[in-house]
Amino acid sequence: MIIFDHVTKLYRPGVGLDDVNVKIDKGEFVFLVGPSGAGKSTFIELMLKDLDPDKGNIMVGDYHVNKLSNRMIPKYRRKIGTVFQDFKLLPKKTAYENVAFAMEVVHKPGSQIRKQVPQILSLVGISDKADKYPHELAGGEQQRVAIARALVNNPQVLIADEPTGNLDPATAWGIMDLLEQINMRGTTVLMVTHAKDIVNRMDKRIIAIDHGRVIHDSRQDYEGPMGGDEE
Numbered sequence: 001m002i003i004f005d006h007v008t009k010l011y012r013p014g015v016g017l018d019d020v021n022v023k024i025d026k027g028e029f030v031f032l033v034g035p036s037g038a039g040k041s042t043f044i045e046l047m048l049k050d051l052d053p054d055k056g057n058i059m060v061g062d063y064h065v066n067k068l069s070n071r072m073i074p075k076y077r078r079k080i081g082t083v084f085q086d087f088k089l090l091p092k093k094t095a096y097e098n099v100a101f102a103m104e105v106v107h108k109p110g111s112q113i114r115k116q117v118p119q120i121l122s123l124v125g126i127s128d129k130a131d132k133y134p135h136e137l138a139g140g141e142q143q144r145v146a147i148a149r150a151l152v153n154n155p156q157v158l159i160a161d162e163p164t165g166n167l168d169p170a171t172a173w174g175i176m177d178l179l180e181q182i183n184m185r186g187t188t189v190l191m192v193t194h195a196k197d198i199v200n201r202m203d204k205r206i207i208a209i210d211h212g213r214v215i216h217d218s219r220q221d222y223e224g225p226m227g228g229d230e231e
Protein backbone atom coordinates (compact mmCIF):
# COMPACT_ATOMS: atom_id res chain seq x y z
CA MET A 1 0.00 0.00 0.00
CA ILE A 2 3.05 2.30 0.21
CA ILE A 3 5.28 2.03 -2.82
CA PHE A 4 8.44 3.98 -3.57
CA ASP A 5 9.44 2.95 -7.08
CA HIS A 6 12.90 4.21 -8.08
CA VAL A 7 12.35 7.41 -6.15
CA THR A 8 15.06 10.04 -6.36
CA LYS A 9 15.00 13.42 -4.66
CA LEU A 10 18.47 14.92 -4.52
CA TYR A 11 19.32 18.33 -3.08
CA ARG A 12 22.84 17.79 -4.37
CA PRO A 13 24.72 14.63 -5.37
CA GLY A 14 24.46 12.04 -2.56
CA VAL A 15 22.18 14.23 -0.44
CA GLY A 16 18.47 13.42 -0.26
CA LEU A 17 17.11 10.12 -1.56
CA ASP A 18 18.76 8.25 -4.40
CA ASP A 19 16.86 5.57 -6.32
CA VAL A 20 14.87 4.25 -3.37
CA ASN A 21 12.66 1.18 -3.81
CA VAL A 22 10.38 0.25 -0.94
CA LYS A 23 7.08 -1.59 -0.73
CA ILE A 24 5.14 -1.61 2.53
CA ASP A 25 1.98 -3.70 2.73
CA LYS A 26 -1.22 -2.61 4.36
CA GLY A 27 -1.08 -3.42 8.06
CA GLU A 28 2.70 -3.61 8.36
CA PHE A 29 4.72 -2.08 11.18
CA VAL A 30 7.97 -0.66 9.84
CA PHE A 31 10.88 1.16 11.45
CA LEU A 32 12.70 3.69 9.31
CA VAL A 33 16.18 4.27 10.71
CA GLY A 34 19.46 5.85 9.74
CA PRO A 35 21.90 8.52 10.90
CA SER A 36 21.08 12.20 10.90
CA GLY A 37 21.05 13.47 7.31
CA ALA A 38 20.37 9.99 5.87
CA GLY A 39 17.10 11.01 4.17
CA LYS A 40 14.43 9.87 6.63
CA SER A 41 12.58 13.18 6.76
CA THR A 42 12.87 13.47 2.99
CA PHE A 43 11.12 10.09 2.76
CA ILE A 44 8.30 11.29 5.05
CA GLU A 45 7.97 14.64 3.25
CA LEU A 46 7.72 12.86 -0.10
CA MET A 47 4.99 10.63 1.34
CA LEU A 48 3.06 13.65 2.61
CA LYS A 49 3.64 15.45 -0.69
CA ASP A 50 5.43 18.27 1.08
CA LEU A 51 8.08 17.48 -1.55
CA ASP A 52 7.94 16.07 -5.07
CA PRO A 53 10.46 13.53 -6.37
CA ASP A 54 12.86 14.34 -9.19
CA LYS A 55 12.27 10.85 -10.55
CA GLY A 56 10.20 7.76 -9.73
CA ASN A 57 6.72 7.03 -8.51
CA ILE A 58 5.12 7.10 -5.08
CA MET A 59 1.87 5.27 -4.40
CA VAL A 60 0.02 5.36 -1.08
CA GLY A 61 -3.20 3.38 -0.93
CA ASP A 62 -5.25 4.36 -3.97
CA TYR A 63 -3.27 7.56 -4.51
CA HIS A 64 -0.55 8.12 -7.07
CA VAL A 65 1.08 10.70 -4.84
CA ASN A 66 3.50 12.36 -7.26
CA LYS A 67 0.68 12.82 -9.80
CA LEU A 68 -1.85 14.20 -7.33
CA SER A 69 -3.50 17.47 -8.31
CA ASN A 70 -3.31 20.35 -5.83
CA ARG A 71 -7.04 20.09 -5.32
CA MET A 72 -6.70 16.49 -4.08
CA ILE A 73 -3.78 17.04 -1.69
CA PRO A 74 -5.83 17.93 1.44
CA LYS A 75 -8.06 14.89 0.96
CA TYR A 76 -5.02 12.67 0.46
CA ARG A 77 -3.22 14.00 3.57
CA ARG A 78 -6.22 13.12 5.70
CA LYS A 79 -5.50 9.45 4.96
CA ILE A 80 -2.23 9.79 6.85
CA GLY A 81 -1.93 10.48 10.57
CA THR A 82 1.28 12.05 11.83
CA VAL A 83 2.88 12.32 15.26
CA PHE A 84 6.14 14.03 16.12
CA GLN A 85 8.80 14.04 18.81
CA ASP A 86 7.57 17.40 20.17
CA PHE A 87 3.85 16.42 20.20
CA LYS A 88 2.69 19.70 18.54
CA LEU A 89 -0.46 19.99 20.65
CA LEU A 90 -2.43 23.24 20.75
CA PRO A 91 -1.49 24.71 24.17
CA LYS A 92 -4.77 26.51 24.81
CA LYS A 93 -6.96 23.49 24.14
CA THR A 94 -7.57 20.57 26.49
CA ALA A 95 -6.75 16.99 25.52
CA TYR A 96 -10.38 16.52 24.48
CA GLU A 97 -10.41 19.76 22.48
CA ASN A 98 -7.13 18.96 20.72
CA VAL A 99 -8.60 15.72 19.42
CA ALA A 100 -12.02 17.22 18.66
CA PHE A 101 -10.38 20.04 16.70
CA ALA A 102 -8.90 17.53 14.22
CA MET A 103 -12.47 16.43 13.44
CA GLU A 104 -13.89 19.96 13.38
CA VAL A 105 -11.44 21.13 10.72
CA VAL A 106 -12.70 18.40 8.39
CA HIS A 107 -16.31 19.32 9.16
CA LYS A 108 -17.31 16.17 11.02
CA PRO A 109 -20.75 16.57 12.61
CA GLY A 110 -20.88 17.45 16.31
CA SER A 111 -22.72 14.26 17.19
CA GLN A 112 -19.92 12.17 15.68
CA ILE A 113 -17.25 14.22 17.45
CA ARG A 114 -18.97 13.80 20.84
CA LYS A 115 -19.14 10.06 20.27
CA GLN A 116 -15.68 9.39 18.83
CA VAL A 117 -13.40 11.64 20.88
CA PRO A 118 -14.12 9.81 24.17
CA GLN A 119 -13.66 6.47 22.39
CA ILE A 120 -10.27 7.39 21.01
CA LEU A 121 -9.11 8.94 24.31
CA SER A 122 -10.05 5.66 25.95
CA LEU A 123 -8.17 3.68 23.30
CA VAL A 124 -4.96 5.61 24.03
CA GLY A 125 -5.51 5.29 27.78
CA ILE A 126 -6.08 8.90 28.87
CA SER A 127 -9.84 9.17 29.40
CA ASP A 128 -9.21 10.55 32.88
CA LYS A 129 -7.08 13.41 31.43
CA ALA A 130 -9.60 14.65 28.87
CA ASP A 131 -10.01 18.05 30.54
CA LYS A 132 -6.31 18.72 31.14
CA TYR A 133 -4.29 21.20 29.13
CA PRO A 134 -1.01 20.04 27.56
CA HIS A 135 1.13 21.77 30.22
CA GLU A 136 -0.74 19.78 32.89
CA LEU A 137 0.19 16.48 31.23
CA ALA A 138 3.37 14.40 31.39
CA GLY A 139 5.29 13.87 28.15
CA GLY A 140 3.93 10.36 27.60
CA GLU A 141 0.39 11.61 28.16
CA GLN A 142 0.89 14.44 25.68
CA GLN A 143 2.12 11.93 23.13
CA ARG A 144 -0.99 9.83 23.74
CA VAL A 145 -3.14 12.87 23.00
CA ALA A 146 -1.15 13.49 19.81
CA ILE A 147 -1.64 9.85 18.79
CA ALA A 148 -5.38 10.11 19.50
CA ARG A 149 -5.54 13.22 17.34
CA ALA A 150 -3.63 11.51 14.53
CA LEU A 151 -6.02 8.54 14.60
CA VAL A 152 -9.39 10.16 15.11
CA ASN A 153 -10.13 10.53 11.40
CA ASN A 154 -9.24 6.88 10.75
CA PRO A 155 -6.10 7.22 8.64
CA GLN A 156 -4.78 4.21 6.71
CA VAL A 157 -1.24 5.02 7.75
CA LEU A 158 0.27 6.43 10.93
CA ILE A 159 3.64 8.11 10.53
CA ALA A 160 5.47 8.58 13.81
CA ASP A 161 8.63 10.70 13.52
CA GLU A 162 10.78 10.01 16.61
CA PRO A 163 7.67 9.64 18.81
CA THR A 164 9.68 8.51 21.82
CA GLY A 165 12.57 10.96 21.36
CA ASN A 166 11.54 13.16 24.31
CA LEU A 167 10.43 10.38 26.65
CA ASP A 168 12.18 8.39 29.35
CA PRO A 169 12.62 4.67 28.57
CA ALA A 170 9.66 3.38 30.61
CA THR A 171 7.29 5.92 29.08
CA ALA A 172 8.72 5.21 25.63
CA TRP A 173 7.90 1.51 25.99
CA GLY A 174 4.33 2.44 26.92
CA ILE A 175 4.06 4.41 23.69
CA MET A 176 5.53 1.47 21.75
CA ASP A 177 2.89 -0.84 23.26
CA LEU A 178 0.22 1.62 22.16
CA LEU A 179 1.61 1.87 18.60
CA GLU A 180 1.71 -1.92 18.40
CA GLN A 181 -1.87 -2.11 19.60
CA ILE A 182 -2.94 0.45 16.97
CA ASN A 183 -1.09 -1.56 14.33
CA MET A 184 -2.90 -4.74 15.40
CA ARG A 185 -6.18 -2.94 14.78
CA GLY A 186 -5.15 -2.62 11.15
CA THR A 187 -3.40 0.74 10.79
CA THR A 188 -0.09 0.65 8.94
CA VAL A 189 2.60 2.19 11.16
CA LEU A 190 5.79 3.77 9.88
CA MET A 191 8.04 4.90 12.71
CA VAL A 192 11.22 6.93 12.32
CA THR A 193 13.56 6.42 15.25
CA HIS A 194 17.11 6.57 16.56
CA ALA A 195 16.34 4.20 19.44
CA LYS A 196 18.38 1.09 18.65
CA ASP A 197 17.15 -0.76 21.74
CA ILE A 198 13.52 -0.30 20.71
CA VAL A 199 14.13 -1.31 17.11
CA ASN A 200 16.08 -4.42 17.95
CA ARG A 201 13.68 -5.59 20.68
CA MET A 202 10.44 -5.18 18.71
CA ASP A 203 11.02 -7.77 15.95
CA LYS A 204 9.54 -5.65 13.16
CA ARG A 205 10.69 -4.84 9.68
CA ILE A 206 13.59 -2.37 9.74
CA ILE A 207 14.39 -0.20 6.74
CA ALA A 208 17.70 1.61 7.16
CA ILE A 209 18.82 4.45 4.95
CA ASP A 210 22.22 6.03 4.74
CA HIS A 211 23.32 8.76 2.33
CA GLY A 212 19.95 8.54 0.61
CA ARG A 213 20.06 4.83 -0.13
CA VAL A 214 18.36 1.82 1.46
CA ILE A 215 21.15 -0.22 3.06
CA HIS A 216 19.09 -2.73 5.08
CA ASP A 217 15.51 -3.96 4.79
CA SER A 218 14.61 -6.96 6.96
CA ARG A 219 13.38 -8.10 10.37
CA GLN A 220 16.91 -9.01 11.43
CA ASP A 221 18.55 -6.90 14.11
CA TYR A 222 20.21 -3.86 12.65
CA GLU A 223 23.73 -2.94 13.78
CA GLY A 224 24.61 -0.26 11.23
CA PRO A 225 24.64 3.53 11.57
CA MET A 226 21.56 4.98 13.23
CA GLY A 227 22.56 8.27 14.77
CA GLY A 228 21.10 9.41 18.06
CA ASP A 229 23.04 9.28 21.31
CA GLU A 230 25.50 6.62 20.25
CA GLU A 231 26.58 8.56 17.16
Ligand code: ADP
Nearest residue numbers: 011015016034035036037038039040041042043
Ligand atom coordinates in the same frame (compact mmCIF):
# COMPACT_ATOMS: atom_id res chain seq x y z
P1 ADP B 1 17.20 12.83 8.17
O1 ADP B 1 15.75 13.09 8.44
O2 ADP B 1 17.51 11.39 7.93
O3 ADP B 1 18.08 13.40 9.22
P2 ADP B 1 16.79 14.59 5.91
O4 ADP B 1 15.92 13.85 4.98
O5 ADP B 1 16.21 15.67 6.72
O6 ADP B 1 17.63 13.56 6.80
O7 ADP B 1 17.97 15.25 5.09
C1 ADP B 1 18.78 14.53 4.17
C2 ADP B 1 19.88 15.46 3.67
O8 ADP B 1 19.29 16.42 2.81
C3 ADP B 1 20.59 16.21 4.76
O9 ADP B 1 21.97 16.26 4.43
C4 ADP B 1 19.97 17.59 4.71
O10 ADP B 1 20.89 18.56 5.11
C5 ADP B 1 19.63 17.73 3.25
N1 ADP B 1 18.45 18.60 3.02
C6 ADP B 1 17.23 18.45 3.57
N2 ADP B 1 16.39 19.40 3.13
C7 ADP B 1 17.10 20.18 2.29
C8 ADP B 1 16.79 21.34 1.50
N3 ADP B 1 15.57 21.85 1.50
N4 ADP B 1 17.79 21.87 0.74
C9 ADP B 1 19.02 21.32 0.74
N5 ADP B 1 19.38 20.24 1.45
C10 ADP B 1 18.44 19.67 2.22
Ligand code: MG
Nearest residue numbers: 037040041042
Ligand atom coordinates in the same frame (compact mmCIF):
# COMPACT_ATOMS: atom_id res chain seq x y z
MG1 MG C 1 14.81 14.06 10.02
